[in-house]
Amino acid sequence: MVARAKAPEPATDRSKEGDLSKGAGLIDGKIVPIADAKLPITDWGFLRSDVTYDVAHVWKGSFFRLDDHLARFQASMKGLRLSIPMDSSDIRRELMNLVRATGLRDAYVSMICTRGSVKPGMPRHPKNCVNRFYSYVLPFVWVMPEDMQARGAHAIMAKTPRIAPESVDPTIKNFHWGDLTRAMFEASDAGADIAFLTDGHGHLTEGPGFNIFAIIDGTVVSPDRGALEGITRKSVFELCDEIGVPYQIRPLHVSELEGADELLTATTAGGVMPVSRLDGRIYGNDRPGPISAKLRQRYWQKHEEGWHATPIQYD
Amino acid sequence: MVARAKAPEPATDRSKEGDLSKGAGLIDGKIVPIADAKLPITDWGFLRSDVTYDVAHVWKGSFFRLDDHLARFQASMKGLRLSIPMDSSDIRRELMNLVRATGLRDAYVSMICTRGSVKPGMPRHPKNCVNRFYSYVLPFVWVMPEDMQARGAHAIMAKTPRIAPESVDPTIKNFHWGDLTRAMFEASDAGADIAFLTDGHGHLTEGPGFNIFAIIDGTVVSPDRGALEGITRKSVFELCDEIGVPYQIRPLHVSELEGADELLTATTAGGVMPVSRLDGRIYGNDRPGPISAKLRQRYWQKHEEGWHATPIQYD
16 A cells, blocks of 8 residues: 555644654554554565665755655656655655654655565566555754764775665665665774775775765865765755856766865765765865865855755644 | 563463464564564664565474574674574574464564664664564465476576675675566566576676576586575585585586576575576476476475474474
């Protein structure tokens, strides 16, 4: 069954839903506290990680770039031959309802489409499944603590290579994190905060949940392959245009990082986050460099100004 | 919380658990009907496919090679730095209880360990998670229909390469099926039943859920790399010894398949399953070849004789 949420309920009816301030899920069309947001263990979204998703953030009561996230989610579903009887405007309405129900002003909002389960009596093939829609909302937290953002993260170049795009397309958001998880252990074992992954042939790809940028001779460079086409990355490029800094999306060899002036990461879960060390090499006097700092400051300042904002009508 | 099942209950208490004949799950230490077997949507086992598992089968009231599955499950957990406060004898007891509760005589029994969720207040890193144990039982079905096994499956060589072992170790059972799912669509688009995947460099690896064998000049050959070390594969090799057919685990180039006499697959979910066509090429007169047929026949015959069997004490 594909989840179809009810029409928004009056606030007085919502008490029976329990405390949603810690987050909520939309499961089989019902809004439930996050602790009750569960999926069947037999859903192929779990058993085969046959699933796509997207995550938007809500900041001070407004979605940021909601239409970009909805458009990418549709493209991801299409890429995996998943489909649900909801278009982007249906999904937008459900997400709005869900955030409104929690009352959260700063939040992450996840939309998920799983392969689901095989229709009774049909052969066990993904084409014979009923795909499912899930959503959940959690309070906003900094995926990278604010003090770490202020000093710049310490990164390592992981030995584990990113899953090749020929096997799993990284531009379709997916939960295939085995390589990324292994890289996170490599980082913590080395006393570092985060890991960068290569393609196994010397080119940079991405990190666990974030895009990577190197600032080389005044140009912001981000890998063209093996990485998500990040929406925060898109925001970074827009900010580059605004402050007059050139940028390039191109192959980025790890050897180029030695001569880079600054390193930077970007993700919905935390925005624009500078890096001050890579494998012991110190960048920008061991603090976020000037372009990184400016991009980060501007990214949040523009949030205040209503940049790409879709306000939520709370009760 | 790691699931800890209760001691086995007397049969009279079990009625409240509902109808378990369609399958059951062990969730948070409770036995529930399969339809109620769910996991939190926020478990990193789902959100990052940070999970390992194993599946044993029960045939005519006995587990097959249960100790092999338990040993591999322990090795898989260790490989991913997952741990639960249960040893193999604890897990064995829980699985026995669960199958007994369903009354099923032919079944699949899944044991799963997920990363779980981050402990409250701790940094978001897999090392800070409380790992979780889940299990479920489903009635035995033939993953490959019996008539297809009798004629031999029609296979294609998929264009999608298997995820490289450097990124995700295929000897640790995992749910990273993005490449395998894509290959299944390639197969159905081509009118075939199943897909074989290469490593992207001309060497055979495995298929969606099964090991692959080619019988070349009277020798059973299976790839040494990029594939699960299958327990059914191990059974095939034991049967080879028994019937006096040599076998090899070595690199297997796709070009060698042209000169092969027979092709064969093996998986817990179906046993030993012959292949009669690959990309239009017909093997063994379009029917399972003599060695394949003998291995398949013997695999099930020896089940009847109590081979590697651990009987379940039903009430």
